Amino acid sequence: MKRKNIIPYRIKQARISRGYSMGELADLLGITRSSISQYELGTIKPSDFIIGQLSSILKYRVSFFYKPLPENTSANSAVYFRSQRSTTKKAKNAAREKLSIFREINNYLLQYVDFPKANLPVFEGYNINRELSLEDIENIAMQVREFWQLGIGPIDNLTAILQKNGIMISVMDLNNKKIDAFSVWYDSIPYIYISTDKYSNARLRFDLAHELGHLILHNNVFNNEDLENKIIFKRIEQEADWFAAAFLLPEISFEKDIYSTSINHFIQLKKKWKASIGSMIYRCEDLNLLSPNQIKYLKDQMTYNRYWKKEPLDEQIPLERPFLHKQAFNLILDNHLTTPEEVLDSIGCDAEEIEEYSFLEPGTLQPSIPENVIRLKVTSTQNIINFSKF
Template identity: 30%
Template sequence: MVTPSRITLARKRRGLTLAELSDRATVSLQSLSNYETGRTAPRPDTLAKIASALDFPAAFFEGPALDELPAEGISWRARSKTSARVLEAARAAGTLGAMLYEWIEDRFRLPAVNVPSLGKPDPETAAGMVRTGWGLGEASAPNMVHLLEAHGVRVFSLDPDHAEVDAFAVWRDGVPFVFLNTLKSAERGRFDAAHELGHLVMHGSEHACSGPEAERQANEFASSFLMPRASVLGHMPSGAHVDQILRGKQIWNVSAMALTYRMHDLGLLSDWQYRSTCAELSRLGYRSGEPQGMGQRETSQVLTKVFAALRSKHVRPGSVAAELGLTSEEMNRLLFGLTFTTFKGEGRHVTAPATLNLSIVP
């Protein structure tokens, strides 16, 4: 039995209109409209053409209905001119990620959700409250992906083909999800993770979570969370030169630009010093990248441990993908840059951090 909503979801995932899918699948526009609304169901040969055009296994369309991630609850961190079609494709991918996590939760006991909803305090206060609640004190934040996962946030990667979307976060049925662009520098990835945490904490489903003001608040939360006021004031001199900033950013594993902004915000750099420092950093390549930065991005310990445990039971990632009705390539996009797992052939050895214990559901 074909599930109409799955045809719609797969089409959105590929960023296609009904007319474009009609051309690709050589199926009439009216027929496709009928299939998506459930007025009629495609014959097996027609479904095969649709599946091929969308690069989804035919079995995907015969699964149970999927609830898409709530569009009104998503905080997008994307370029201002990013098309609605790209955002819809990212949201559809997020729905597939939620489907994968439901599969995982049926088999593993994952960390409980421990992300506070603080309404709308000022971002610096909110960041301090979360740091205190999580026992971080004034220390540099550890691996941000590990930190989010340890407190119940489900973390996935965004499709590398949609580089214009930096990240997004959303609450779904009381579970927080974060999707990260894993093509950016490690330092910028940490900031994106903290930014999305800010949205989850300050802009839950009952609060506005989009627009310039919400983005400003999330940026201030991330800056305060990663670079606590007392820590920065204690380590960085007033009027610091570029070489001091480049050394100092290693304390908090942030980008040089982020530390420069934070120092200006805290009054350690005057307006003139801030502008001239940004200009010098830009000349050195720190606006578009992070020369001599952390290098390796922070990866997922939950997903890596899950697939390591599955491999120990001779369950290959490709088998998981097939059970979900996905191609290996589709599932790989959800994990790209977050695990060492590969899906073709034997793959590389999977190494998993030892700081998080996952138990298998009996």
């Protein structure tokens, strides 16, 4: 049987996704940086021993390094990071490679199932030279609600709404607390990635709505180089924040709930709208629903009670969970279309990592332990009563 060839880029992809430089990986392998470079360029072929070491250190299965690349390896849009400006290029590159791997998991499942098609409204007339006003974004957010027939009240489960309309969502460990979330269009499929550091459902929902804003407002407008511009970056982040607030808290209905400046009143509103107290205060400020003094009072209360980092109800309101991949994996495994081992070998990741990417129950892809088929032998001596014990 002809042996498969190593795919050089897979070595680079595995290294970058784990956040290693060439020099760092070379030190772990006990070889030179030049050797790593040549492996990744394909000018020399790593030995079976080195491949085994790469698999062990980078935590990818050996099959990963032989897996052909997808036909299209570049995104159709810029990657929009909800992150601090200080986030390093290294961290963003690692996140991009994780994005690519989740996309390959998605493509693997598409061999067996059909996911909902992307169903996002398209808004014409926006370009890189035109800034959107708060009023523009208020109108767009309401049109999105109308397009999806959501009404004007609180959205019960935003994750379910987004997935129903063809947006693929993954929750992953980005190993960087400065990156909250990011989004991208790939092969006409919109993706949103949320960090596992999200500990609050309200903040999770705001991040999802923020990324939805990027997918709708900024698709085919900016490239990755544009986003390196501080002015453009600040502008589109503001627009996505405005969209998230307008989408989650429509002015026409939210303003009717603002009749008290008690912090306890806003805690009760959090139960209804499933939005953070902080985001509701800023929403009141943007819409001029409260006076500057009232806004200052509420912000002071947030500071005094140390609510900016952890609010009341954060631990009581359960996190929304992505479910599309979980349903797909359960469907193909329950119908014996494949086995957990075949899944792991085809995708090339360990079980725990795929379970995290796709929000599966821990152990879903772990090999099952067969029931005990061993029995004790029954001998005649087992039936003899030893009277010396009496």
